[in-house]
Amino acid sequence: MAPASFQQIAALVLRETSIIYEPRKEYLVEARLHPLAVQAGCSSVDQYVALVGVDAQERRKAIDALTINETSWFRDNAPYQAFTETMLPALMAGRTERRHISIWSAACSSGQEAYSIAMLLDQHLPAGWTADILATDVSTAMLARVEAGRYSQVEMNRGLPATSLVKYFTRAGSEWQVVPALRDMVRTRHLNLADSYIGIGTFDLVLLRNVLIYFDQPTRHDILRRIHPHVAGDGYLLLGSSETTLDMPADLTALWDREQLGRVQAHRPAGATNRPVHGLSATASPISAALTGA
Numbered sequence: 001m002a003p004a005s006f007q008q009i010a011a012l013v014l015r016e017t018s019i020i021y022e023p024r025k026e027y028l029v030e031a032r033l034h035p036l037a038v039q040a041g042c043s044s045v046d047q048y049v050a051l052v053g054v055d056a057q058e059r060r061k062a063i064d065a066l067t068i069n070e071t072s073w074f075r076d077n078a079p080y081q082a083f084t085e086t087m088l089p090a091l092m093a094g095r096t097e098r099r100h101i102s103i104w105s106a107a108c109s110s111g112q113e114a115y116s117i118a119m120l121l122d123q124h125l126p127a128g129w130t131a132d133i134l135a136t137d138v139s140t141a142m143l144a145r146v147e148a149g150r151y152s153q154v155e156m157n158r159g160l161p162a163t164s165l166v167k168y169f170t171r172a173g174s175e176w177q178v179v180p181a182l183r184d185m186v187r188t189r190h191l192n193l194a195d196s197y198i199g200i201g202t203f204d205l206v207l208l209r210n211v212l213i214y215f216d217q218p219t220r221h222d223i224l225r226r227i228h229p230h231v232a233g234d235g236y237l238l239l240g241s242s243e244t245t246l247d248m249p250a251d252l253t254a255l256w257d258r259e260q261l262g263r264v265q266a267h268r269p270a271g272a273t274n275r276p277v278h279g280l281s282a283t284a285s286p287i288s289a290a291l292t293g294a
């Protein structure tokens with residue numbers, strides 16, 4: 001693709017999502033835009049980039065195509081283990097009256113992260129407790145996928161235990177669909193992490209995993225600053241495994257404490273006082289009961 005087209009599309013993606021496409025990524029941009037160019041009847045990617053400049057719908061499609069949506073079930077495992085073994089027991093100990101757990105999967109991609117947590121909540125929350133999971137992303141195409149809760153066999157093969165497949169999915173043609181009981185736990189909202197979070201609420205756990213790596217350092221720091229009021233005082237923020245050692249300036253280190261939970265480093269609002277309560281056991285929740293017909 002022509003350098004001018006690359007610059008135009010890179011500037012658009014940066015403006016709309018804060019994702020940085022370095023000049024050496026032309027091949028990637030071209031590969032991702034080529035199918036859209038063909039679909040739109042353009043003779044080249046350069047012609048398609050010109051169309052994107054004047055057509056809002058194509059602009060949306062191009063931005064969706066240029067977000068990196070790599071994800072999998074129970075990605076990296078350790079954060080999910082820390083969730084059931086440490087975070088959830090500690091959160092429950094502090095919420096015995098409200099009996100509700102609220103989670104935000106920020107940059108949720110196609111929803112595997114949100115639904116992985118939903119499965120664990122189903123397995124570990126005792127009867128009488130409720131939970132909700134907000135799944136947000138800048139890609140409207142990804143949010144539509146979360147809402148549908150449908151996954152290909154290839155996607156199912158990436159990290160989902162066989163027992164969970166049997167328990168939480170039904171066949172839908174050549175795909176698999178998440179059961180309604182879990183879909184009801186997850187709601188979606190379009191949210192650009194580089195924009196305002198007003199009205200989003202406060203969460204007991206925020207998963208901000210494998211997305212900061214696409215931004216420059218000032219944007220990463222700005223997000224970590226602005227997300228702070230949206231994590232409960234005794235709550236947790238989980239970053240991706242390669243994102244936990246991001247250099248933080250002094251004002252950010254004053255906002256966040258780091259807590260090592262097994263192999264996982266969580267961030268917590270500074271001064272969070274509750275400490276881990278180990279040993280929460282799996283119990284049959286109302287969702288399990290509904291699923292098994294009990």
Ligand SMILES: C[S@@+](CC[C@H](N)C(=O)[O-])C[C@H]1O[C@@H](n2cnc3c(N)ncnc32)[C@H](O)[C@@H]1O
Nearest residue numbers: 017067070071107109138139192193209210211
């Ligand atoms: C690599 S996926 C990570 C998915 C999931 N969190 C995980 O760890 O498996 C990155 C996601 O971040 C989203 N994203 C990129 N820029 C964003 C932004 N500015 N605001 C919100 N989401 C963004 C992309 O659309 C993509 O779905």
